[in-house]
Amino acid sequence: SKFDTIKQLFNDADDILEIPLKNIIFDGPDTKLNSTENTQPAIFLVSYCIFQIAKKEFNINFSKAKFFAGHSLGEYSALACADSLSFEETLRILKKRGKFMQEAIPDNQGAMLAVLGTGASKVEEILYKKKNEYECFIANDNSTQQVVVSGLDKDIDLFSKDLSSKKIKNIKLNVSAPFHCKYMRNASDKMKNFIDELNMKSPNVPIVSNVTAKEVISPNEIKSLLISQIEEKVRWLESVNYMIKMGVKNFIEIGPGKVLS
Numbered sequence: 577s578k579f580d581t582i583k584q585l586f587n588d589a590d591d592i593l594e595i596p597l598k599n600i601i602f603d604g605p606d607t608k609l610n611s612t613e614n615t616q617p618a619i620f621l622v623s624y625c626i627f628q629i630a631k632k633e634f635n636i637n638f639s640k641a642k643f644f645a646g647h648s649l650g651e652y653s654a655l656a657c658a659d660s661l662s663f664e665e666t667l668r669i670l671k672k673r674g675k676f677m678q679e680a681i682p683d684n685q686g687a688m689l690a691v692l693g694t695g696a697s698k699v700e701e702i703l704y705k706k707k708n709e710y711e712c713f714i715a716n717d718n719s720t721q722q723v724v725v726s727g728l729d730k731d732i733d734l735f736s737k738d739l740s741s742k743k744i745k746n747i748k749l750n751v752s753a754p755f756h757c758k759y760m761r762n763a764s765d766k767m768k769n770f771i772d773e774l775n776m777k778s779p780n781v782p783i784v785s786n787v788t789a790k791e792v793i794s795p796n797e798i799k800s801l802l803i804s805q806i807e808e809k810v811r812w813l814e815s816v817n818y819m820i821k822m823g824v825k826n827f828i829e830i831g832p833g834k835v836l837s
Contacts, residue, residue, distance in 0.1 A: 581632070582625045585663070589621050592667050597621065612752050613674035616649050617667050623653040623831045624663060630830065638781070642824050643791060645784040647836060648716070648756070648810050649673070651802070657830070658779030660798065665774055672770055676763035677753055677806065686754030687732040688715060688724055692745040695720045696813075702738060710734040715756035716810040726754035756809050764806040771799050789814035791822075812836075
């Protein structure tokens with residue numbers, strides 16, 4: 577009974593979304609969990625629960641934090657944890673975000689590739705040189721050693737071959753669509769109305785935006801950035817550097833696993 581609040585959140589999520597999200601998380605099958613329409617609310621639910629435990633069981637006073645930030649979908653978790661969005665609204669909007677991102681491009685036409693051991697400028701240089709042969713886009717600038725690229729499946733394959741010939745390690749990601757690039761235009765158009773309608777308050781701690789890598793606190797500005805976020809690259813490296821520049825020394829990662837660390 578120690579974690580009754582968490583049980584309650586899992587049950588509430590099932591009721592809000594009218595799908596057995598709890599069962600999908602615990603029992604799968606993976607195909608169902610990996611469908612981005614389910615993955616997005618599932619990751620948010622787990623992150624939000626971890627946040628509640630950190631607050632209640634470990635007595636971490638998050639109102640003392642300098643910033644909240646989240647990577648892509650995690651930006652919504654950050655907003656909910658900063659009391660800018662309600663738990664219910666976040667779940668609902670993420671189910672839509674997942675659905676629209678999934679539908680933005682036909683199945684198996686898009687892909688994403690992680691490029692390891694090199695930074696964004698090197699990746700951009702290769703893409704620029706080959707722009708007449710294929711077109712790919714930096715989707716996530718994660719660190720000086722990891723960049724994720726989006727594009728059409730055939731373009732990603734050509735880029736991957738080029739990287740391998742230069743002995744640059746790269747791994748195709750198990751995702752259903754090419755996120756954070758122009759192929760998501762359809763999804764951002766559909767999301768616009770729903771994001772505009774969100775009942776958003778100013779977060780109680782400034783959010784560092786994926787799109788600008790700067791802090792933001794105005795609800796209208798956050799909304800417009802969330803709309804562009806779907807097809808803009810996630811400027812994660814710059815976001816972390818910004819927080820460090822503003823004096824942040826300790827980061828608490830909240831989410832399933834330790835992807836960000």
